Amino acid sequence: MNHSLMKHLTLLFLLSCFLFPSPAAAKDSCYDCHGQKGMKPYVDKTAFEQSAHGHLACTKCHFDVSGYPHGKVSKVNCGACHFIGTEGAPKEQAQQYKLSVHNRVTAVGNATLPTCQTCHGSHYIYPSADTRSSTNRQKIPALCSQCHPQEFEVYKNSIHGKQLLEDNNPAAPTCFQCHMEHMTPPTASNAWQLSLIKQCGNCHSEELKTYRKSYHGKVTELGYVTVAKCADCHGAHDILAINDPDSTLSQKNILKTCQKCHPAATPGFTKFYAHAEEKDRAKYPVLYYTFLFMTILLLGTFAFFFTHTFLWAYRSLKERMNKKGGE
């Protein structure tokens, strides 16, 4: 191989490295500029490489960048991978978002509404269990408060908000549990309002069971919305413990709460138990003894009438067989 050919091949290799760089090499070349503090956008190499997308080349998302210098970079479209599930990218969330109220309103041209990046950030996306993640459960209320500050103010003083933000209770619901994170259906949606009942029941299962025994619980189970659901009595963002004097169900507020749906409600009406449990003698003695009496009556009636009918039928058949035998 002569010297001239060697020179040409080396030149070709260097050129190809620039034109068709390997992902790692290309990313390094991006860091040359964007890894410099003060550069906009600045990308912290270590933090990025520990993120969920750290293994990807920059051009995987910024696909309109083909070299240096580059022009204006268009907004990243997460759906390019996540909507169709390219290379194992989880797609359910993007598909849910597509149907969410956030996306539906964005689609009609309101650019202030959240996109993926609004919640997840751009370069530093971590699994939500990671405390660095912007969607880590402790950070969710503050995240949503960027657009919903009033709701956050109310929520943070609620029993759920305090449990989450002050006591770090892992069972306390964040905004996501009720508003269904990526799905975020419109709050006026009947289906969503009804599904919330089951959502509350995920933690408050006993209360759900007793609610389902009540008229309210039965008709909501059958798909009717215009009766009391959990939030109608207990409050939503402002929910407080029942023994809190400011609770919607405290002695001073309960009548007002009932009157929201039943304007003619009297103080006597508030003694109605929405979560009555007839087997709980300590809490509902009147109900317990009523149920006990009815159960005895039911079983007694059945035992007496059934036994009598059975014996009667037995004797009748015997008589008939005797007659046949005699003929």
Place this chain on the structure above:
Amino acid sequence: MKTRYRRFSTARIIEHWLQLITFSVLVVTGLSQKFYTLGLAQWFIMHLGGIDMVRLVHRGTGILFSLAVALHIGAAAVGIVYKRWQPSLIITKDDIANAIHNVKYYLGSENYPAMSGKYNYTQKFEYWGILTGGLLMVATGAVLWQPLIATRFVTGEIIPASKVLHTNEALVVFLIIAVWHIYNAIFSPGVFPLNTSIFTGYLSRERMAHEHLLELARIEHSTPEEMRMLHPEECPFEVMPRSEGPADPPKDP
């Protein structure tokens, strides 16, 4: 000698039809609400036009049922007080004795069933079970329909308590009808395939002799002993000493 006797007046026949229809509608629309999680109940509710329609039908029928009960009690009260009807459905000591006697008969320690008057003890138990149950259903149904009015006078505990009473009493009455009345009136070998007397108003003399011998004796101005002596094949009874003889001829209520 007549081959059949009038057992029920036209008013009683109409009343039975009214009770039959309203009771059936109330059972179907009520139990589908009680057992609303069952597929069949949900199918029924949806096909009737939804829960609002089921409740409307249940309540409308409840009003008819209540009126029928009120009319029945009113007519009985007026009949007994002013027209001197004999209250033929009152449970007496004889009915208890007859019940015990019949249980012995069913078990084989008596040779004949007990004799009875116009109504036997099974019919009386059933009547009072349904009447008292019906009154409870009317009262608790009214509370459940208008809880706001009810709680102006009594504590709100009445609402869940009424629900427990209403739904469980519904089952009690339903059981009485399903196990007792249906057997008595349809499947009992003596009447199978159907005791038609409440629809036609008449009962054959032969069935009267078998099922209501005391009543037949009263109508024919005889005594059970005499009837058994004259027509032993018609009267499969041992004539038992009774605490009271046949009453004066009662008018049909």
